[in-house]
Amino acid sequence: MRTHEMRLAGRTVTGHVVETQEDLPAFADWAGRHTEFGYDTETTSLEVYKPGFRVRAAQFSAGDQTWFLPVERHPRFAWYTTTTLRHAKQLYIHNAAFDLQVADRHLGVPLAELFPKTIDTGIISRLVDSRARKEGGPGHKLEELTEVFIDPVAAKQIKGSVGQQCKELGLKKADYFEQVSLDDEIFQMYALMDPVLAWVLAKTLLPKVPDSARHLIGYEHEIARICSDISKQGFLLDQPYTNELATRLRQEETWWQMEIEREVEKLGFIDVDEFNPNSTDNVFEALVYMGHLEFKQTPTGKPQVDDDLLEHLAEGGMYFARCIKEMRKAGKWAGTWPESFLANADEHGRCHANINTLQARTGRMSITGIPAQTLPSGDWIVRRCFLADEGHVMASIDYAAQELRMAAVLSGDERMYRAFELGEDLHQITADAAGVTRKIGKMANFLVCYGGGWKALVEQAKIPEAMARKTIAGFNKAYPGVSKLAKEMTATAGKQGYIETITGRRLYVDSARAYSAINYAIQSASRDVTARGLIKADRAGLTSFLRLPVHDEVVASLPKNQANDLAKEIGECLRTQIKGVDFVTEPEVAARSWGSLYGADH
DNA sequence: CAAGGTGGCGCC
DNA sequence: AAAGGGCGCCACCTTG
Numbered sequence: 295m296r297t298h299e300m301r302l303a304g305r306t307v308t309g310h311v312v313e314t315q316e317d318l319p320a321f322a323d324w325a326g327r328h329t330e331f332g333y334d335t336e337t338t339s340l341e342v343y344k345p346g347f348r349v350r351a352a353q354f355s356a357g358d359q360t361w362f363l364p365v366e367r368h369p370r371f372a373w374y375t376t377t378t379l380r381h382a383k384q385l386y387i388h389n390a391a392f393d394l395q396v397a398d399r400h401l402g403v404p405l406a407e408l409f410p411k412t413i414d415t416g417i418i419s420r421l422v423d424s425r426a427r428k429e430g431g432p433g434h435k436l437e438e439l440t441e442v443f444i445d446p447v448a449a450k451q452i453k454g455s456v457g458q459q460c461k462e463l464g465l466k467k468a469d470y471f472e473q474v475s476l477d478d479e480i481f482q483m484y485a486l487m488d489p490v491l492a493w494v495l496a497k498t499l500l501p502k503v504p505d506s507a508r509h510l511i512g513y514e515h516e517i518a519r520i521c522s523d524i525s526k527q528g529f530l531l532d533q534p535y536t537n538e539l540a541t542r543l544r545q546e547e548t549w550w551q552m553e554i555e556r557e558v559e560k561l562g563f564i565d566v567d568e569f570n571p572n573s574t575d576n577v578f579e580a581l582v583y584m585g586h587l588e589f590k591q592t593p594t595g596k597p598q599v600d601d602d603l604l605e606h607l608a609e610g611g612m613y614f615a616r617c618i619k620e621m622r623k624a625g626k627w628a629g630t631w632p633e634s635f636l637a638n639a640d641e642h643g644r645c646h647a648n649i650n651t652l653q654a655r656t657g658r659m660s661i662t663g664i665p666a667q668t669l670p671s672g673d674w675i676v677r678r679c680f681l682a683d684e685g686h687v688m689a690s691i692d693y694a695a696q697e698l699r700m701a702a703v704l705s706g707d708e709r710m711y712r713a714f715e716l717g718e719d720l721h722q723i724t725a726d727a728a729g730v731t732r733k734i735g736k737m738a739n740f741l742v743c744y745g746g747g748w749k750a751l752v753e754q755a756k757i758p759e760a761m762a763r764k765t766i767a768g769f770n771k772a773y774p775g776v777s778k779l780a781k782e783m784t785a786t787a788g789k790q791g792y793i794e795t796i797t798g799r800r801l802y803v804d805s806a807r808a809y810s811a812i813n814y815a816i817q818s819a820s821r822d823v824t825a826r827g828l829i830k831a832d833r834a835g836l837t838s839f840l841r842l843p844v845h846d847e848v849v850a851s852l853p854k855n856q857a858n859d860l861a862k863e864i865g866e867c868l869r870t871q872i873k874g875v876d877f878v879t880e881p882e883v884a885a886r887s888w889g890s891l892y893g894a895d896h
Numbered sequence: 897c898a899a900g901g902t903g904g905c906g907c908c
Numbered sequence: 909a910a911a912g913g914g915c916g917c918c919a920c921c922t923t924g
Contacts, residue, residue: 572919592904593903625918630905642919667907810913
């Protein structure tokens, strides 16, 4: 047994490192005397479901005592870990979805057993303040929270120690956690401190959750458990198709690249070997050389070379611009989607998305691993990569105009209420009030919910200033309640620095952008509509069918012979009424692939 | 050389 | 009067 003395916020913390099996009785004795623990695991990587993933160590803390178990050394260390997890009545974990999926998959303790007795300090910190560091908030990483709420010096040391060690050992951070010796003293101290921080953070942050948001604590843990179940289940990848798609896109990229080389040589303005079509700077120089001198500016003042410009030039007959655009697209698509799916698949060909249930400052979820929220929807080739399980078909259940319905709820706008009740076309109503096309009316509807003004409409719809002003005025005339709500929320945000959503969530708003308050309120409450739906679907026993939540939609894999009934059942779970507004859902069942919901497989 | 910022583009 | 919200990922480029 080795011990380390560490300092945290003026107190001494004692770390105990279990080195051999002879040390286990002392651990068991200590653990048996407690029921409440901080908990953390050290693992080879963050990819829980990838072949080769291993748990390296597990750490438990209580008060100023903390213990390190070298799980990878012998199954008995893992056994003591699982026994302690089961014996615990209360666990404090930072980003519990990770550690609990690790416990489920690699230590054999189910998510359903541990989540109900866990307080996740990641969740709590987001209920206290949802802003990341770069948004002016305290952030949500362990080091960031420690710095702000516990001990800035300790936070720096913890972050610095691993960084410095990486440098000394010549390792990247990812390699460090895989390769570092469990006997390494600095690693041990780093690992020992984490569960202590989770414990202290839980005690420090829980009282800071605003009263209005306290009821969300249990709710958010339930959502985190459901989304962990969805991640664990995984989404079946059609590997042959995905391989073929990746190859095809790379071939397209190469073909366009050769066209570009020919063009560059023909023009003779620069060495072919030095021209990189993926470099915005290079393309800018080339365009200038070719006589194009008018560029919009990026937010930092650099010349903008985007798709809009390239398309404009291509339409004007510049083949070079067409080539750049097509090459960029093929390369980006190949790397972002099919290649990353293939790299992410587990040994059974399933991709496990990482669902961050409270990622955005509005509480919206984000999905990494499979960037499922950004797959092209106008073209089915990418979604075609994913399949329903054997004997299943794909279904999607989405909310009809979820955010506009929320705008109606929050504003109480009579015209909007009536439109939803009678099934009228809200976009046409705006269009009629302004004397513009439905398409522009629709853009205006969303724009106002995003806090935008007429200038943005000029850009997006490519219409003259006067028409854009007229359209926004038309919206205000059609739905005066929404206009009023936007003004009120902006004022509230400006005055108190934050708004409160109808679900009680406190959202801080930058004073320079107080106008975004209405969007925060709509987006956040809409997220909670979907999240409440997920809980209802879970309680109805439907979680194992769910593959992904995507903002206002849920994707599901359903047994073929009951697909329609199950899709309707999920739809009923998601459907809800708020202040007389019916949040209608639209179940849709297609064939085997996700792409079949977008026109593939016909 | 790794980490972080920026530009660009995919979605709701 | 004017104000487009929220993300993730890739490639490039700068920084330390």
